[in-house]
Amino acid sequence: MARFVLLLTVSGLFSQALSQTGLAPKQYLSLPLGSIRPTGWLFDQLMVQTNGLAGHEHEFYDYVSETDWMGGPSYYSSLEEGTAIVLLFNAMVPNGILANNSAIIERTQEFLDYVLDHQDSTGWMGPEVNTTKPRYLWGRYPFMFGAIQMVEYNPDLTDRVVDALYKFVNLANQMLHNNGEGIEPWTQTRWEDFVMTLQWLYDFHPNGNEALLIDTMEQLKYTGVPWEEVFEAQYFPTTATDDLPNPLGYVLSWHGVNMAEGLKALPATYRFTHNQSDLDRASEGWDLLFQYHGRPSGIYAADEYLAGLEAARGTELCLVVASIVVVDCLSQAQTGSYLYQVIGDPKYVDRVERIAYNALPAELTGDFWSRQYLQQQNxxxxxxMTPPYSNVFGLEPNYPCCTVNHPQGWPKFITNAFVTTADQSSLAQVYLGPFQTQTTLTTENPVTVTVNTIYPFSDLLNTTITAAKAFTYYVRIPSWVVNGTISINGGEAAAVSPNNGLQAVPVEAGTTTFTLNLPAEITTESRPHGSIAVHRGPLHYAFDIPRTSKVLIQNAEQPDAKDLEFDATAAWEYAIDPSTLKFVNNPPASGTLPSPVYDSGLPPLSMTVTACPINWPVAGSTFASAPPTNPACTGAQKTITLTPYGATKLRIGEFPVFTAK
Known part of the structure; x- marks a missing residue:
C-alpha cells in the first residue's frame, strides 16, 4: 500500500509537468483501417481464414454464438465469457472490412450499436444484467480497439463513439482515483491497452480534455505493473520460469502474453513522460526476451509462462498473434508495429514479419478450421495429453481465448504494412508482401501503391506508384538481404542502400515503377545442445514429418470444426550436415500460389540437406527429447527436404548436426 500511495503522489507531480508538454510524437503514423488491402496470395490467405473458423464461429461456438452475440456485454466482467465476444469483435472488424464481407461488417456494426445503446448512465460499458460481478476495467479495452477501427473506416461514427469513450474515461478516472477501483491482477498487467486508447483520443479527438486524458494515463501506469522494472536485466528471467520466484512479486508479468503487453507499455509511457529511458528499456527488454526465450520461428516460448530455449517447450497461439500486431489472447493492441512506430528501430518489424510468415500459420491447419493452443519447434x-489438452488442433484446445482471438493476426499485420512519416509527407512500406494502399499525403497529394509479388515465396517485388505530386517513398530492406538491388522505371539495377532499414525511392508526379530483388543467403542459428535451425530470408525451414490424422471430436452443429490428433508415420530422428544445405526454388508456372499455401508440400521453396538417422529418444509418447549433442549415425546417409516452417504441423525445426562423408 505504501508503494501505491507513493506512486499516486508521484503521478500527481507528473500531471503538473505533462500538462504543458503533451504527448511526444511518434516516428511514424499508421493509416486508417481500409487504406491498406491485401492482394494476391495474402488476400487468398485472408479469405481462407474468413471461410474457416474465424468467419463461422459466431454461428455455433458457445462463447460467441448468435444467442450471446447481443447479450454478451452483460458478461463483460468475466474474462472467460464476455471477453471472448469483445475479442472476436475486435478481430472481425478488420477481418470483415479487408475481406469485403458484408455479413461480418453488418454484424460488427450491430454489436457496436448494442454496446453503445446500452452504456450505463454512469459511463460503464456493458449493461451488467443479473450480475453482481465487480467492475474490472480491462474487459472493455478490446471493445475500444474495435470501435476505434470502425471509426477509422467509417468517420460518420466518430461523434457517437468518441462521446461514449469519454463517458467511460471520466468514470474510469474516478475509479482509479478511488484507491485503484477496477484494478485486479490482469488489469494491472494490461493497463497499456487503455493508455493507447487514451492516446488515440488525445491525438485525434482531444476536445479540450487533455488534462483528463494524461491524468488517466498516469493513474493507469502507477496502479499497474512497473514494466520498466520487469524488463531490467537484473530481474529478467534467463531460463524457464517454472520454478523461479518472481523477484518483483508480479507473478503475471512473466506470463507470455503479458510480456508482449509490457513491451508496448514502455513506448506508451514514453509518450507522456518524454523519458528516453522508457524507450531504452523497451529495446533492452525486447532483446532479453528473444535472447533467453526466442524461437527460430520468430516468436518466443511461453506455454503460459516464459519457457526458455528448449525446442520441446510450447508457444501459445494467442502469443503469436500478440507479438505480430502485437495482440494477444486477452489484450488487443499492437506491440511490434507500435514499437516501430514510436521508436523507429527496424528490428521490431523484421521480427514481426518472421512471426507472421512462420509461427502464425504453423499453429493452424491449412484450412484454418482447427488451431493449436501450444506450438513446438520440434x-x-x-x-x-489430458491434462493438459493443448497440442491437438481443434476448436478449443485448453482455453477458448485463442479461438476468438486468432483472427486478428493476418488483418492487423496487413493494416500495419504501411506507415507515413510523422509529418505525413512520405509513405513507407514496412512489411513486404502483396498489398495495395491508397492515402492522401500532405499538400493534397493522393497516392496509390500496388505491390505485385509472391514474397516471402520469392525475392522479387514489383511496385507501381501513382501520385499527384512528387514525394519520397520508402520501402523496408530486411536485415537478412544480401546483395539486394533496385531498378527504378526500368533503369539499370543498382545496389540497395537503406538508411535505418528504409530504402528511399524518389517518386515524381504521375506513375513510378520499381523492382526490388532481395536475395538472402542460407543461414544457420545456434540452438541449445549444439543443435541448429535453418533460415533463408524471412522463412525458417523445418523437416515436415509425414502424419496420420485422427478425429477426436467433431462439432455437432458445424462438422468442419474438428479436434484432430496427428501422429508421425515416418522417421524424424535425423542429424543434418549444414554444409550440404541447398536452396530449391520451384516458382509456380502460373505465377499464382496454391491455396492455402501454408499446408504440407504446397510452398514453392524448399531446401535439401544430407542427413543420417540417429538415436533420439522421446519423452513419453508425445515429445522429442532435447536434440542429442554430437550424435553418431545409426544408418546410411540420405537426402531429406526442408520446407517453410509455417506449412508444417508436425516438424523438426532444430537439428543435431554431423559431418557427412
Whole structure:
C-alpha cells in the first residue's frame, strides 16, 4: 500500500509537468483501417481464414454464438465469457472490412450499436444484467480497439463513439482515483491497452480534455505493473520460469502474453513522460526476451509462462498473434508495429514479419478450421495429453481465448504494412508482401501503391506508384538481404542502400515503377545442445514429418470444426550436415500460389540437406527429447527436404548436426 500511495503522489507531480508538454510524437503514423488491402496470395490467405473458423464461429461456438452475440456485454466482467465476444469483435472488424464481407461488417456494426445503446448512465460499458460481478476495467479495452477501427473506416461514427469513450474515461478516472477501483491482477498487467486508447483520443479527438486524458494515463501506469522494472536485466528471467520466484512479486508479468503487453507499455509511457529511458528499456527488454526465450520461428516460448530455449517447450497461439500486431489472447493492441512506430528501430518489424510468415500459420491447419493452443519447434505428435489438452488442433484446445482471438493476426499485420512519416509527407512500406494502399499525403497529394509479388515465396517485388505530386517513398530492406538491388522505371539495377532499414525511392508526379530483388543467403542459428535451425530470408525451414490424422471430436452443429490428433508415420530422428544445405526454388508456372499455401508440400521453396538417422529418444509418447549433442549415425546417409516452417504441423525445426562423408 505504501508503494501505491507513493506512486499516486508521484503521478500527481507528473500531471503538473505533462500538462504543458503533451504527448511526444511518434516516428511514424499508421493509416486508417481500409487504406491498406491485401492482394494476391495474402488476400487468398485472408479469405481462407474468413471461410474457416474465424468467419463461422459466431454461428455455433458457445462463447460467441448468435444467442450471446447481443447479450454478451452483460458478461463483460468475466474474462472467460464476455471477453471472448469483445475479442472476436475486435478481430472481425478488420477481418470483415479487408475481406469485403458484408455479413461480418453488418454484424460488427450491430454489436457496436448494442454496446453503445446500452452504456450505463454512469459511463460503464456493458449493461451488467443479473450480475453482481465487480467492475474490472480491462474487459472493455478490446471493445475500444474495435470501435476505434470502425471509426477509422467509417468517420460518420466518430461523434457517437468518441462521446461514449469519454463517458467511460471520466468514470474510469474516478475509479482509479478511488484507491485503484477496477484494478485486479490482469488489469494491472494490461493497463497499456487503455493508455493507447487514451492516446488515440488525445491525438485525434482531444476536445479540450487533455488534462483528463494524461491524468488517466498516469493513474493507469502507477496502479499497474512497473514494466520498466520487469524488463531490467537484473530481474529478467534467463531460463524457464517454472520454478523461479518472481523477484518483483508480479507473478503475471512473466506470463507470455503479458510480456508482449509490457513491451508496448514502455513506448506508451514514453509518450507522456518524454523519458528516453522508457524507450531504452523497451529495446533492452525486447532483446532479453528473444535472447533467453526466442524461437527460430520468430516468436518466443511461453506455454503460459516464459519457457526458455528448449525446442520441446510450447508457444501459445494467442502469443503469436500478440507479438505480430502485437495482440494477444486477452489484450488487443499492437506491440511490434507500435514499437516501430514510436521508436523507429527496424528490428521490431523484421521480427514481426518472421512471426507472421512462420509461427502464425504453423499453429493452424491449412484450412484454418482447427488451431493449436501450444506450438513446438520440434513437434513429433499432436496428441491429447489430458491434462493438459493443448497440442491437438481443434476448436478449443485448453482455453477458448485463442479461438476468438486468432483472427486478428493476418488483418492487423496487413493494416500495419504501411506507415507515413510523422509529418505525413512520405509513405513507407514496412512489411513486404502483396498489398495495395491508397492515402492522401500532405499538400493534397493522393497516392496509390500496388505491390505485385509472391514474397516471402520469392525475392522479387514489383511496385507501381501513382501520385499527384512528387514525394519520397520508402520501402523496408530486411536485415537478412544480401546483395539486394533496385531498378527504378526500368533503369539499370543498382545496389540497395537503406538508411535505418528504409530504402528511399524518389517518386515524381504521375506513375513510378520499381523492382526490388532481395536475395538472402542460407543461414544457420545456434540452438541449445549444439543443435541448429535453418533460415533463408524471412522463412525458417523445418523437416515436415509425414502424419496420420485422427478425429477426436467433431462439432455437432458445424462438422468442419474438428479436434484432430496427428501422429508421425515416418522417421524424424535425423542429424543434418549444414554444409550440404541447398536452396530449391520451384516458382509456380502460373505465377499464382496454391491455396492455402501454408499446408504440407504446397510452398514453392524448399531446401535439401544430407542427413543420417540417429538415436533420439522421446519423452513419453508425445515429445522429442532435447536434440542429442554430437550424435553418431545409426544408418546410411540420405537426402531429406526442408520446407517453410509455417506449412508444417508436425516438424523438426532444430537439428543435431554431423559431418557427412
Amino acid at each position: 513437434q513429433i505428435a499432436a496428441k491429447n
